[in-house]
Amino acid sequence: MRVTKEPEVRKQEILDTALKLFGENGYEKTSIADIAKAIGVAQGLCYRYFPSKEALFDCAIAQYADVLVEQFADAEKDDRKTLRQIIEEMPTTMEKQDTKYYSVFHGTENRKFHDQLALKVCEKLVPLVEKLLQRAKQKGEIQFDDLQAAATFCVYGQLGILLAEDLTQEDKSKRIREFLIFALHL
Structure with missing residues (x-):
């Protein structure tokens, strides 16, 4: 039937x-x-x-990226926190190992899928980070004008650290937070 x-x-x-x-x-x-x-x-x-199978997989990547980026949406909605507080409280990791997606993007033979996912997450995070930077500028927390370039750098610039296999998650988070605070003069 x-x-x-x-x-x-x-x-x-x-x-x-x-x-x-x-x-x-x-x-x-x-x-x-x-x-x-x-x-x-x-x-x-x-x-x-x-x-095609590729289109199906691209849709899965976009869907998982949306799930991961959603974790940062609350930061954009809460305008009481300073940019520094948001950076200091950023999640140390966005992924949970017990999800249906994790094994696909973290299998030993699936490294390129993880890299594709990382790029898709970055693409979706840039507008959110740009809004956070715009709010910080309006509050006088930051002093530069090219917010799109700053947002792109803040997001994509983390990939080298995030994809490093020789660092613990804690070390990655510490380095990223310290650098963002330094680079944004917070």
Whole structure:
């Protein structure tokens, strides 16, 4: 018997199943046919929502990036804190190991996926950081004009530290916080 689901529910089911299989079997060893079989639907249904496995994966990256960036949205909404306080209270890590996404982006053979995720998170964080910098400028906390460049540098500039495998999460956080406070003259 055919089971009909709302389009967004079905799309999410396909994404969730794909992530599970990518995590278990690896991206290269997982096909659209494998995903469809695991859900119990025709392969064509998956292609209705995603024209290719790559498009499906890109959507998963964007979705996970949204989840991670959402953790910073509260900082932008709370205008009582100074920019320095926001930096000092930034989460030390954005990811939780027990999520459906973690194994996909942190598997030994999935390094390039993690790097793609990091770039997508940066892309989504820049506008948020730019708003924080704009507010800090209005409050007189910072004195420079090119806020877009500053936001881009603050976000993308962290990647070298965040992706370093020889540093602990604590060391990464400490270095990033200290540098941002120094660079922004806070």
